[in-house]
Amino acid sequence: MSIEIVPLGDSAISISFDNEINESTHHQINHFSQNLRRLKIDGVIECVPTYTSITIFYDPIKIRYSQLEKMVYSLMELAVNSIPLNPIVYRIPVYYGGKTGPDLPIVAAYHNISEQEVISIHSNKEYLVHMIGFVPGFPYLGGLNKIISTPRLEKPRAKIAAGSVGIGGDQTGIYPAEVPSGWRIIGITPLTLFDIENVKPSLLSAGNYVTFFPVGYEEFLAIKERSELKKYEVMTYKKGEQIT
Amino acid sequence: MRTPIFKVMKSGLQTTVQDLGRYGFREFGVSPSGAMDSYSLQMGNLLVGNDLGEAALEAPFIGPVLMALHDVSIAICGGNLTPKINGQEVPLWKSIVIKKGQILSFGELKEGVRTYISIAGGIDVPFVLNSKSTYITGKFGGFEGRALKEGDILFGNPFTRRNRFLQTQLIPKYTNKLTVRVIVGPHTRKFTTAGLKTFLNEEYSITSQSNRMGHQLTGPKIEHSSTADIISDAIPLGGIQVPASGQPIILMAEHQTTGGYSRIGTVISVDIPLLAQAQPGTKVRFKEISLQNAQDLLIDSRNRLKSLYRLTR
Incomplete structure (x- = not known):
């Protein structure tokens, strides 16, 4: 090196x-x-x-x-030799599949596993935020399990919804805003990743971790509503600490 | 006192509020944005008696039509889009008073690309992440995060002052042939010796695929030594990306914060304003300069602006 x-x-x-x-x-x-x-x-x-x-x-x-x-x-x-960084793990709720996760069946079929397995593999992992870039608040996450890595679409979609969670090759990520994308969209988070009204506008920053947990459609809507009213507190824990 | 100063009668092509840019948020993916031609912006502010970094309107190619709602001093700098008040042509690089009810409009594009309309007392839009600049792709900052539309009303703290003009040597000349100075690198190893030579010796042409994010150029292919891609890293203003096509892209004010194409060089800061005013079809040559010289030039130009500013106080 x-x-x-x-x-x-x-x-x-x-x-x-x-x-x-x-x-x-x-x-x-x-x-x-x-x-x-x-x-x-x-x-x-x-x-x-x-x-x-x-x-x-x-x-x-x-x-x-x-x-x-x-x-x-x-x-x-x-x-x-410097002090420990104490990274934080952000728990991101995701409503997998459905109209807002149209590629979930395709990812499952591509690997010949069930949709449930894709969800459990995707959500059972702490992903490192290597950097933020591309658009405000977009995290480049590392650590996708190769079992579910899936090639990008041949023809990118002109627009995907803000909050879309996708897989592009060996990467996974969350789109904070409506943008064009060639990634396989497997779900959507109700959280706002970038908000200019916050002192720290980006929820995530390089060096922290993200983990996903599946929520049903009703819960997705409930969190979305609270999140938009700024009444939803994102769940976090310190990396290395067990959660219950 | 927040006073209505202009009503937008016609929007123009893409009239936006811009200041010197938004800093401190690149690590969160936020482009610095700001005026493409920071020289014209600052000169305009100087002429009307504002702070150098006050926001102005930036209007490329086709200017807006604005009706004054208050007497106010304005200055029009940068590209010559044939500014008129009530149909009468008015000079650029000079502060002038527009009276309540008068109409500021623009005509033919004669020279340059973007005109800056500086308004005495500035433009009253909220500071979003420390800046008044419009970030078009981020949809925030400036006037409601977008270009102006017919019917919008701009607010400010207008005042009028005695007219001021600039000495001719302070007025840039825009030509259709441009040499911009570059600091070579950082991905020099991604190019062959022949590729580097092509870049520094051949002529490139600015295409119509150019906007606030970047200028797409066309010309002799710049040869890579292997792939054109790099592990994504941070991009500076003026960075010159070369994708696999071998055709360079110069990153301008509203560039993405990170990118995955190899970069052969960076245009030096003092040459960005001229590039911002280069029309499609402009021939561009790249000339290597040392870092030391580039920084000296930047420091000189900033010091000159500062002393001019002090003179006007």
């Missing part, structure tokens, strides 16, 4: 930790970003952790590339 530090134009620096996606690289990036944020370096505008790298956007009037690069090197040393 080789760490690479390069400029991205005149106002950003990219630190690449590895060239393949895995959880240990992610944890390294996560440590680095926590330490960076704690330092509150004057001139650093924001940073974006992604699969194998982190990008720092900065204002060259306040800090020049060479100065920031030096700070990055010293942070790299810190990143190895």
Whole structure:
């Protein structure tokens, strides 16, 4: 593994930790970003952790590339032994199948298993949020069980509903907004993943985990209503802690 | 005091409220957005006596028709869409007073692409995630998260002031041939030596597939060394993506925050405004520049703006 530090134009620096996606690289990036944020370096505008790298956007009037690069090197040393991150696992309710999960039967048929098995495999897992991107609040989740990985549609749908939960190849994810998508849509969550009225607009952030649990249609509607009135509190637990 | 300043009689092609952009939320997938041509936006604000980062209207290709509901100083900067008040042509890069009941309209596109209408006292729209910029794909910010529509009423805190104009050397010239400077990388290894050479030596043309998210260019194919794809990473403004087609895409103000195409370079910050005003068909050449020089240029330009701003206070 080789760490690479390069400029991205005149106002950003990219630190690449590895060239393949895995959880240990992610944890390294996560440590680095926590330490960076704690330092509150004057001139650093924001940073974006992604699969194998982190990008720092900065204002060259306040800090020049060479100065920031030096700070990055010293942070790299810190990143190895830092405090535990205590990730949070968000429990996301999903109404699987039906009109809002039209590809559930297709995914089941593709693997020659029952729809119930697809649901239980999909919901029985803690997925790491590697990064947020594409559209506001969209999580790139890692850890889909290969048993249910399914190729994308040949012809993407022009629009899928906000909240749609899908499988695209080896990935799974939740669409926060109505967008075009070529993923297999197996269900829908009643939760709002991105809300500009919240101090923290995105429910999820890189470094945390997501787990899905199936709900029936009635419950889906009930949660949706409460969620829209901001009266639904998303269930969470600390990673590693057993839930009952 | 929140006062109605303009009524939208005709929307124009895509008239949006834009300031210098939305920062701090890229890690949640939120594009910075903001004015495509930040130079014209700031000059307009300077002329009418606003803070440099106040929001203005950005109108590409076809301007809106607006009726003034209050006397107010305005400045029109950037692309020349033939601005008129009550049918009489008015100058760009100059503050002028529009009187209550007068109509601001636009005609033929003569030069550039986007015009900026800066209004003394600014535009009163809520700050959404710290910015007044419209984020079209995110459907938030600016005026109700969308481009203006007929019948909309814009509010502000209007005032009038003595007319101001700019020295000619501060007014950019828009041409149909453009050289933009780039910092090469970060995915240099994704391209062959020949591919890099093609990129830096050949001429590309801006296609009509260009919008606030990015400019699609066409020209000699840029050769990859293997696949065109990378593990998705964060994208900067001005990043130049090269998909498998070998045809570059320059990412502009409303770019996605992350992407999976290899990037051959990044257009330097001070050259983005000219690119924002480049019409489809404009010939573009890329010239390599060092990071040091690019940052010096950016610092110089920001310092010049700041000292101009101080002069007007």
